[in-house]
Amino acid sequence: MSAIHEQAMNYVYQQVLQRLIGHFTRAERTALQLLIQRIVVAAGGMEQVGHYKVLVAHGGGEVSSYTLALLRAAQLTIAGRAPRTFQLRVATLRHAGMTQATLDSLHSGYSALFLHDDPRVELLLVENQDVYPFNPQRPASSVGREVSQRNMLMLGHLTSGDIRATLCNDTYLALGDFYQRVTTWNGGVHALVSGDSARKQGQYLAWLKKTALAANVTVAPGWPASLTALFARMEDWSIGCYRDLYGEHYVGAESSGRGEHRHLAYIGIGDLLNDVDVAQSPLLSEFLAHRPDPFDFHFSHPAYPNPLLMAHLHGLQAECLRELSYEHGVEGFVRQAMDYMLRRQIPTALIAEASGHDGRVLSTTYAQEFFGLDEGQLTCLLFSPFIHHGERLEGYLRQCHPGMLVGLPELHKALQGSPAADMLQQWLVDTSGLSLPLLQHLYRKRPQHVDRGAYARKRRAAQSEMRLAQLSGR
Numbered sequence: 001m002s003a004i005h006e007q008a009m010n011y012v013y014q015q016v017l018q019r020l021i022g023h024f025t026r027a028e029r030t031a032l033q034l035l036i037q038r039i040v041v042a043a044g045g046m047e048q049v050g051h052y053k054v055l056v057a058h059g060g061g062e063v064s065s066y067t068l069a070l071l072r073a074a075q076l077t078i079a080g081r082a083p084r085t086f087q088l089r090v091a092t093l094r095h096a097g098m099t100q101a102t103l104d105s106l107h108s109g110y111s112a113l114f115l116h117d118d119p120r121v122e123l124l125l126v127e128n129q130d131v132y133p134f135n136p137q138r139p140a141s142s143v144g145r146e147v148s149q150r151n152m153l154m155l156g157h158l159t160s161g162d163i164r165a166t167l168c169n170d171t172y173l174a175l176g177d178f179y180q181r182v183t184t185w186n187g188g189v190h191a192l193v194s195g196d197s198a199r200k201q202g203q204y205l206a207w208l209k210k211t212a213l214a215a216n217v218t219v220a221p222g223w224p225a226s227l228t229a230l231f232a233r234m235e236d237w238s239i240g241c242y243r244d245l246y247g248e249h250y251v252g253a254e255s256s257g258r259g260e261h262r263h264l265a266y267i268g269i270g271d272l273l274n275d276v277d278v279a280q281s282p283l284l285s286e287f288l289a290h291r292p293d294p295f296d297f298h299f300s301h302p303a304y305p306n307p308l309l310m311a312h313l314h315g316l317q318a319e320c321l322r323e324l325s326y327e328h329g330v331e332g333f334v335r336q337a338m339d340y341m342l343r344r345q346i347p348t349a350l351i352a353e354a355s356g357h358d359g360r361v362l363s364t365t366y367a368q369e370f371f372g373l374d375e376g377q378l379t380c381l382l383f384s385p386f387i388h389h390g391e392r393l394e395g396y397l398r399q400c401h402p403g404m405l406v407g408l409p410e411l412h413k414a415l416q417g418s419p420a421a422d423m424l425q426q427w428l429v430d431t432s433g434l435s436l437p438l439l440q441h442l443y444r445k446r447p448q449h450v451d452r453g454a455y456a457r458k459r460r461a462a463q464s465e466m467r468l469a470q471l472s473g474r
Contacts, residue, residue, distance in 0.1 A: 010079075016114045017076040020069065023287045028070075031272040036074045039086060042191055042265050050084025054267065055182060055189040058092050060102045065109060065290050066278045067195035067269060072113045075120065087120050089189055091182035092134065094127040095171045096148035096370055097306060101293040103136040109288045110134070124185070126178050129253045131185050149372045153381055153433050154245050160447045161321075161382035163313045167305045169211065172204070173241055176234035177253065183231065183264060191265035192227060195273055205234075212237035214448045215244035227264040247441055279343060294346040295366050304340050311337075311354045312363035313378065320379050320400060330355035376400075377433040386432070386442045390415055401431070415443040 024032065043052035056071055058064045071088060079085040092106060115121045123134035128144030148170060156166035183189050194201075212219050217240030224230040243250045284290040294308050304310060311330045318329025334341070334354060341351055353359040367373050373381075385396035390412055397404050397411075404411070407424055414420035414428060417440050425436055432439060 013076050013114065013118070014080060017073060017080070020073045020076070020113075020283075020287065023281075023283045024073075025276070025281075027275040028281070028283065031269070031276065032070060032073050032077070034272055035070055035267075035269055036077060038267050038269075039074060039191075039193075040078070042267055043086065046078075046082050049078060049082065049086050052191070053087035053089060053187075053189045054191045054193050055089045055091060056193050057179070057182070058090050058106065060092070060098075060106055060292075060296065062278050062284060062290065062292070063195045063273075065288055066273070066276075066281060066284055067193065068109070069113060069283050069288060070195075070269065071193055072115070079120075085120065087122070088115075089122040089124065089182070090115070090134075091124040091126060091178075093171075093174060093178045094125050094140070094144075095174065096140075096145055096152070097167075097171070097296060097309075099293050099296045099370075100136075101291075102296045105289075105291060105293070106134070107136040109290065112288055122186075124182060126181055129177055129181070131181055145370075145372060149433065150438070151242075151245075152371060153373075153377070154438065154442070156381040157384045157387055157432075157434075157442050158245060158445065158448050159384075160387070161317070161384045163310055163317070163382075164305070166313070166381065167310065169241075171305075172207065173211070173238040175204075176208075176231065176236075176238035179231045180235050189264070191267050193267045193269065195269050195278075197270040198268070200270075205230075208234060208237055211241055215241040217241060217244065227266050231264075246438075247445075249438060249441060292344050292346075294341075294344065294350060304337050307333075307337050307341050307344070307346065308350070308354060308359075309363060309366060312360065312367065313382065315355065315360065316375065316379050317382050321382060326360065327355040330359070373433055376431060380432050384447065386415060386439050387445055387447045390443055415440055 021029070021032075039052070039054065040046055040049055043049040054071070056064065056068050058068055068090060075085050075088055090110075094103075110116055110123060115123060125132045125134045125138070128141045128147060130141075132138065151170040152166060155169045156162070159165040159169075179192075183192065209219055217237055219237070220233070224233055239252065243252075278284065295306065311333045314333040315326040315328075315330040318324040318332070319326040322329070334351060338351070342348075350359075354363075364375055367375075367378060379400060380396070383392060383396040383400070385393040393411065393415075394405070394408055397408060404427070410420050410424050411428065414425050414436070428439055429436055434442075
């Protein structure tokens, strides 16, 4: 880079910083100065900050978008005060439910922050355990979609059609591998910066621990004393869960390179956001033009990861398992989740039509496009008729496929691995969306029952254990 070009780019970056700061409130300006101080201290002083690389995980939600904007302001502010500023790595986990609208929103935010051509910034996308440069036009991986579809179905059947677990578990389990990869890739990073509260982090870790226990994974007491060890344990628990889920059919992924970890620091800024209304911040709505997509998964609220798809599943559940109408199931869920959906800025017209014909068609199309699942396969998942030696298979056939009742003994034979008519084997595969060997594996497994009371108790205990100081190793 020539001196003239570098001077021109520095001028552009300062213009970006001025526009950023122009959207800050007094509380946000204070938060920015405190963030700069934390980064400089973690780096070992202003003279070392130019060698320091920090990571922010960006899923497209409000908190991660806001955290990125604050980090960019810190990076450019330090650049105006010192010869060099810190390096910034922004990484996104692309999961099966991530829409093009969300990818476009990420791209738009990166452009507003002038990240794309800044050599001090890395923009990464992790999909199906591979790391790529961020490109919103990159087609979704067909292999990744097949893996996600299979995981979603297997997890859904194993949890007896628990809707929240069906939608959350695969994406949440993938976070262990995601953090291992993005913290070690291409020389790694020195620190993770997060705007998530200690409470939210504790909820996620408690959930992961609970899921591992349900899968009979060995869980050591207490939490690791460093972020490096925590990510390693998260990955171990995730692998253990998938190994239990698939048994002899489990195929491990290529190592994420945990041996390359340095001792990671944790720079939390959740406390700096206490006086900031992130959802209403002009920084989001005006500067970044942040617009949440109601059909995209977010980690911001584990109870409602995708409210419109959850509404659809509640409708199918009411219609097929509870002998109520589809509308009854959707409307019951909408009443429960209304406050959250309004905070997510889901259009009221879309909420209103969720229980109608148009809403059902929209949700069905979304499930087919992103997960490759039709209504019949989703209904099969909600029934989970194959687990524990097909104890619910007769009830499922009686309710959804009465014409197949005559073939019940032969279906059991096929699921037991005995010779059966090809037509019946193909019916099982088409109806469930799973291969016959995996259906036979489910047939031999007991369901994982969700003990919500025990989960709540474990979550409270985890929240008391979990402290940011422990995450950072201090």
